[in-house]
Amino acid sequence: MRFRTIAATLAAPAALAAILLGTAGSAAASTTPTTDAATGGHAVTSERGVDDTTSAPTGVNDPAGNGPIWAYDTVQRQVTWTPDTATPGAWDVTVATFGTYQAFANPITAAPWKGAGLMAGEIQYVVTAPAPPSAAHLPAVSPNTLRSQGIVDELFGQPNGSTAVTMTGGAYNFVYQGIPGAPGGLYFQH
Secondary structure: OOOHHHHHHHHHHHHHHHHHHHHHHHHHHOOOOOOOOEEOOOOOOOEEEEEEEEEOOOOOOOOOOOOOEEEEEEEEEEEEEEEOOOOOEEEEEEEEEEEEEEEEOOOOOOOEEEEEEEEEEEEEEEEOOOOOOOOHOOOOOOOOOOOOHHHHHHOOOOOOOOOOOOEEEEEEEEEEOOOOOOHHHHHEOO
């Protein structure tokens, strides 16, 4: 019985890792931007050297105040949007992020650690802005200083930190593969 419990405990992270590996490749394949004001759209942008933060004190802090940095990411962000059914003029926007991290510290303990692996996650918002979103606003490569909110600002044709764009929600889930000390090697941020 104990063997079955251990096997079941190990199977869940393995299944999640398989999904992580599978979705990272599929996001890279879908790069044709589309937009339709009536039904929504999608677009892809990429970033290199994005600060990845944690709550463990690594001694290196993000200049924007987002916390201690533990790694630098190379990512693709797949952005999708549809009209929000509850609020006229608002948009449901999801920013799905897929890529790799290059760590110099363990995000759990802050101990020095050089490692690399796959990461993936998403964040969802309900957005209002002066103009509708457009794939044409999102460049193929975005500045590495942008977080998901900055990518959404770009999508709506606004500069990073624009007060003209209102975002509510913001629930996010990210997973990192290969982190020492994390159950099954999978580190979750939410």
